[in-house]
Amino acid sequence: MILKEKAVAEIKSRMVRYPHRKSAILPALTVAYRQEGHLSPALYREIAKIIEVPYIEVAEAASFYTMFPKEPVGKYLIQVCHNISCALLGADSLIHYLEEKLGITKGETTPDDIFTLISVECLGSCATAPMMQINDKFYENLTREKVDRILEELREQARNGKENTV
């Protein structure tokens, strides 16, 4: 089993809240993603068993939802919004700045597996643009100074070996 006991328990406790167990697929994928940082067929198999639905139904749903990476990513997944409100306030330059600071291009992971950088569609923070999401957290009204500080803090956290908190 890849899923830890706690994750299985959470999936089960969510499952019983729905009139139909299939509804628990998306919540289960979320739980699995939070634990592992990305999804995989092995996880679909485990989820299918817990919810008691065919494997294909879990895999099919998972393939539709872009929020869950299907390949391993760095400890911190940086998602910069490139949509219009953020773009008007320099989202593209933010992406370039991150690329330079991290020494990678969009879509890549740093060699130490700490950061993955991607850009995404509007994250509902348009009035606090430009912004990025790192794992579950939103960082808004970004400036160069703020970005420097955030990256520094996360590097520090990674060095101290804190648990993955997607």
Place this chain on the structure above:
Amino acid sequence: MEKKILFKYIDDPLQVNIDTYMSHGGYKAWEKVLKSMKPAEVIDEMKKSGLRGRGGAGFPAGMKWSFIPKDSPKPRYLVCNADESEPGTCKDRVLMEHDPHAVVEGMAIAAYAIGSHQAFCYVRGEFAYPAAMMEKAIDEAYSKGILGKNIFKSGYDLEMVVHTGGGAYICGEETALLNSLEGERGMSRIRPPFPAIEGLYGCPTVVNNVETLAVVPQVINMGAEWYAAIGTEKSKGTKIFSLSGHIKRPGNYELELGTKLSYLMNDLGGGMLDGHKLKAIIPGGSSTPFLLPNQIDTPLDYESLAAAGSMLGSGAVIVIDERTCMVWVIERLIHFYKHESCGKCTPCREGTGWLEQLIGRIEAGEGQQGDLEKIDSICDNILGRTICPLGDAAVMPIQSALKLFRDEFQYHIDNKKCLVKTEFEFK
């Protein structure tokens, strides 16, 4: 004018706690409804208030609730649409983060009005924090007997669940949302049947936006006449506007419907960022046609914006200054719609892809004579020919830009470069 009904306690950091919420009169409306009103009376009250859906389409809320068949033996469901993903829109998140109990109470009242004993709040997957705030509020409500079994000893039961999505804009479209909630891929359904007849799990269902539901307790507390007296003849009440882009003070502002756009932009928003000249405004989220600077005094209400050639939509006002290339803006938007198309119907699936290619090549300086006519024709072949309104949503800003800024697109093709081009720098 700015008028705070939904935002009355938005700056109080304790409002998220049930005790504070109740000390501000919270859950009084829920208690009143359960103890002294019949479902039909609640629906009547909503009809009289004139409240229209705040998710984009502006459909009257009371009327939507009244479409639930009275005699159906099936369970009914109430779904709160908290998928908030229309570019420019960031208001529902604020409500869930700062006043989640208002959303819970509104959901409860709506559920009762349609005879539902099970309500869901579908929150976009990226909103981990707002979803957690909603879950906390719901847990608190359960622990006080405000949700669950035999609420306020009325004999009425109501369960409430937060469901989180997986990062798909289309899941904000109500039928795609229902599929997603059922554990399917989030693809839109062909209507009819409408959700009121066959919605979640094939049962009668009402889907309402967060902002629509959050104001319901106030309408019950203060009365339909009070609410209906705010706003204009046909656009009642207040609406939250998300102001973003090239503006000095971006943010979420609650305005009486019918307030002038210029008041929002200048008096509240502080005017243009760095004193640049205004070029265009998207008034209702990225799916709505552009307004020009000479339309800045348009009143923000459903009718006035329609008369101005656009839509109120979700109330997301995006301000664009003169330094901005409109081809670049449209490229950004069509990329979004192409990415978010669920792929179920051909005009939208293929059409958004072709549009992205054509607009992309114009922006890249590789446009060819005749490209604009091709874009016109593809737009015409998408508009009104798709299963859900995402196809129209993709086309409307493009058609609008080609009408208002056609010269700029043509310049791009003729000269292989932008008429104006600014690489916007973040600070």
